[in-house]
Amino acid sequence: MTDSAYPESALWDAALEVVRAHGPLSTEELADHLEEAGLGSAEQLTLDLEDSPPHPMLWWLPDGRIVAMDVLFDGRVLTHRLTAADIARDIVDIHDVEPLLALVSEDDEFDLIRLDSSEDILAQRDSSAGDFSGAEAVVFPAGTLAGRESGDLLVLTARDGRLSFTVVDDEPGTATEFVEALTSAVAREQTASLEGVFLQVCAEAPGAFTTPSVPLSELLSGAGLVRSGDLVAPEGFDLEGHISRSMFEAYADRLGIPVDAVPGVALFASLVEALDRGDDEDLEVRFAEGKSGLYAVLSDPEVAETVYEELTGEGLAVEAIERAALWLLDHAPRRAACAAYWFAGRAAESAGRLADAERYYERSADLDGAFDLPLFDLARFASDRGDAVRGLSLLARVPGGDEHPLHELLERYEPREVPGLGRNDKCWCGSGRKYKACHLGRAEHALEDRSDWLYMKAAMYALEPAWAEDRVALAEARSGYGDDDAVAEAIDDPLVEDVLLFDAGAFADFVERRGELLPDDELELARRWLEVDRSVFEVEASVPGEGMTLRDLRDDDRVEVAAPWLTGDLPAGTLLCARVVPVGDRWIVPGGCEPVTEEQRDALLALLSGDGVDPVELMDLLTAPDAADFYPEP
Template sequence: MVGVAAQLDPTDALARILSEHGPLHEDDIAHRLSEAGIRNAEDVLPHLLNEINCAAVPLADESWVWLPALLAGRIFTHRVDAQEIAHDILLVTPDLDPIAHLCEFEEYAQLADGTPVSVALPAFDDGVLDERDVPLDMVDDGGALVLPPGTLRGLGLAAGDLVGLRLTPAGLTLSKVTADPAPQVGAALAATLDPDEPTPFDSAVWSACSADPTLFTEPVPPLSEIADDHNLVRRLDVLAPAGFDYDRWRFELDCEVMSKRYDIDEDAALALRTLVTVYEQMSQLITTTFSDEEEAPDEDAPAPTTEGYRELVAEFGAELADPHLAEVLVAETLGRNPDGAAALGLFAETLEPQVPRRARVAFRWLRAVALERIGDIEAAERELLAAETMDTDWPLPLYDLARIASDRGDVERGLALLHRAGAAPDDPMLLLLRSHRAEARPDVGRNEPCWCGSGRKYKKCHLGKEELSLPERVGWLYAKAAQHAVAGEWRGLIAELNYERTRHQDASDEMVDPLIVDAALCEGEVFEDFLVVRGPLLPDDERSLAEQWLLIERSLFEVEAVSPGLGLTVRDVRTGDVHEVRERTASRQLKAGHLICTRVLPVGDGTAQLFGGVEPVALHQRSALIELLDEGPDPVEIVAFLSARFAPPTLTNTEGDPLMICEAVVRVSDSARIESALDDTYDRVEDAELPQWFEHVTTDGMQRIRATVVLDGDTLRVETNSEERMNRVLATLKRLDPEMRIVDDIRELMDDPREMAAKMPVTAQGAVDTDDPHVAALLDAMILDYEAKWLDESIPALDGHTPRQAADDPTRRPDLIRLLDSFPTDAGRHAMNADRLRAALGLE
């Protein structure tokens, strides 16, 4: 629960405090907020400072200022080029960053004359930049200030001129300016910088402005030029003192991050960061060589070498003999650059001869990883086999060879490789292979003739070589595809889908939801990639079945019949096709009439199975889901739609306002006068101990209590169930008593109906007593009246048809029956009764 003083909005209070007393550190801000009447200021402040509409910004010393107050009257300049003039944009980093930050707030997203402006960021506002035909490589991560067409030419600007952006009392203004050198500004910036680490450029500028009110009050050269003239080190949006070794600092920081991220010691982190640097150089070389598709690479160009640091490479490369570090290297290269497989292959091939023999197996494995990512699984297998001969116990090639054996259907070889690799008893691949190990036939003795008719003894023919039928292997086939989805280059997609799936619920990090994997395989086209890359390894019958699966989309099904523990009969709502499905688990939970979204895939014997999870679909979602499926959704869209059922309910009152427990205490200036005024404004409750009033509202033909007001001496207690209602009552009280003072205002959002019921206001005396026979009779009449009206209302779950229309339409009647079946049977006497509604509609 967050309580705030209603007479002063927390953001307004923060703005006033920082404008008058800033800069201030957080503990001082919290103290002053408390003095201003903001309850729980220490808890409120962190959220307040992070609000998008809060213009408080941090300085280099971690204190905070109110940016509009700090920059009032200041001007920042930027030297425009021909492209900026042509497209009417201004690159903001670093020259305009300190003031363009204001454009994040609605009141400053325009010039003083009302001309709209905005900062467009690459990848976020590509549409805005595309409208101006702005080249993608023109705007860096800092973004561009987008101006109305003709603005810069209208200022008379030419390439090389200075434009100034100033904050005036009327708002932001743009003008053509000239500027003289400003050494004092460079010195002021240098004074704000930390000698040990870079400072955000805008924070350094704000800190300098806070220290000197005269800075930037007149045009000075652009910040980038000032920093360069004073030999300050600037990279992107950070600034450091002259002589600061930014690259070394970045390198050491990366080592520290690696050490913590992967739980490795400092020496290992140093080795890995150095090797990653070598990889990045090779990646850059490849990118440069092949950047122009029209130019073929020079065959006579020298191959990249490690001359000059051969001993360093040998020393650090030896660290990859540790399998964990080799896996980390892949994570830091391909994990961050899925298109970097060629560079990784070149890296491994170049460095392998230079590292100690014990580490060469790691580099051969890296070559195999690169080849697999490129899509050449056969070449990757050759490299894995070569790595196996280099060190028969080094685990990573053994795991990958076991996966290849699994793809081929060779259980015994896969298990043998995993045992050599030291796989744990609960290793997923080990469990998968064991679960698909064919058992010896119990009806044939070891020394009896083999069942196949070869004439040889069973032990010499098929014992130990039995194979599962295709229907028995469909789960294995799906698992192979799923493994392709959760590994390698698709991890980013899986992470995005997992976010959509879990945004409304807590989920285990150990298990990947079936819908996530299947959405990646189906809508994300990962299954197609699986067949291209690893399809050549599959047994012929599995590959043929997989190609059939490739053609089958997700759909919406109605359960027509259920055999618990055995299977289902389902009808595709979109096509009308009926499928017999083998399904043990879901068949124990589903009932005829249920709607589910899933994929029904053939298993090779004329029947089908459900894959990718069984998602329940509410009746009112049917049309929207069908429309989405018909459009061909991307994986994120389908996961988001099917996961919306986990979102907490949006509780509203009868006027559609979000439910919120609101309680206010108001001190009035004249209790006798306010009592008389309330009698004229609201409905007085008779026979109450204290003067009490209800505000009523009529919704759905019923009169309901909108607010309760109780007068106790000079104190009014107000209770409502929505913020809108509370604001309305407080505004009325302010009109009735301009001198009234709000001393407490507590508002708590509710998302649990039971919690809402438990916390509903209880001060209203004379509340309805449902045990009173007269009250019960009234409620009975009201619910019957509501049921009668409901029969002719447009119902979303019936595609906007009324219940009477649906009852008369044979194509709609099943939906109506399902809707009535979903009504709770234990809702109590004063609730809609499904049996009465069925009788009224002739459905009994």
């Protein structure tokens, strides 16, 4: 959403017209033109253009400027020298004319382009390629090339956003500007993008490729260059090796893993993908023989965690991940077994099988104490059960575990000793047993004291990747749709967390999936919280450090709310949007408590009274008037 409320598709339609008239343009220059047209501020339009999918007719030059393809290519010509096989089949290789085909294709994968034989034609991608399916070729109607001779030039011309072709036997030109630009780029970087250089030359030399020239393949050969796909390099250069290394480096950079871990990670991902689609034949031959040692990289906790997030982010079934993980136990080096059990545990946990997940985590932790991921997961289990002692013991086995947010939380709920009660005295609980044999070191906190723990257990559950997309959407709304820094700041806003938990559904999901781990009284309390709706309240009285008297504007009920966090006096009449929940005989506000204006009140009450509150719409309503105060515009 822009400050001009201009729809993305309409914005890019307008951008196309501007670039056609004034291009090539930088993004900032384009935004300035759009501002002059009354479509919003240039600053916001720049952000909108960078954050939304572009118009397919707009491309970026290597120098960063934006061009309109139909304008840039108008009158441009590429050629292909016919062979006897081309003429016999009415099919020609795509590579000599590939750059121009971008004008008429939906994407840049030209498996097959079919050309009509009319004088003014439109090239189109055709997935029904018959015997030539998967071939990179231009296909003409049968008989189109009949009567032509080997060596004739097929000439493809772009005009008014369309393509047409003729066949000539003239001697072509040499495309000097293009050859010089390409060889210069290769000399600087060892490799160059053929398409990128072609686009740049067309932008800088209006006369380039406006008459038939030597086919691209012959231009490259004459300049001592070789080509693989879009990449060009000098003859003798290991181009395929360079492409493989570049792909590995790009994959490693995207995932944030070492380059040498890529083969093992990619192999395991391929195994999961095969199982996900039901392709389980010859797994040992395809994924183990001569390759099993590659899986050793999974024993690195950072690599393993990244791999699991990648697999789930790709939407692969957790059942396939678990099956692949257990397959590793018989086909991967022993050192990878700790990761295999952990993968299986995470998959089982995602499937709701907590007992199986915990058993897998225990096996993983027993195999390799340096593989610390299962220790964190087991500590989460202990925390959910209310066992702070075990949780702290598990975190103590992890280097730096005392810095984990869970450690600080568990420390708050370590068992308390009862002052003045000796080890051999009867226990305070009335069991009749000695204190040392009953509750010494295991004294429980009252439910009222544990309400914050319950809330934080759910909040930590909401950190799972499954809730990342919802969290980011709420943070974007909370930041007033600001830049990346503003969104990153908003991620940690208490209101974002509270709306994610209760309005987006993370708390309900936590109770459903992990409720069996909770102490009985906490599970009952969690279910009571789920019955409470968010509302708008008016402050009738407040005492700093103690609490507030609130009136619910929806039903006029009054409630006394414990608020030890209240540092100052709230004037009577202040409006707050919050979820007020019970804990025993008290009422508390465990999450975000947001001041609202008179202007917001009626819209909020209408939204909250409806069925199924949209969490992003709620965040928009709560944020809009004060977004600039909380998150200054960049």
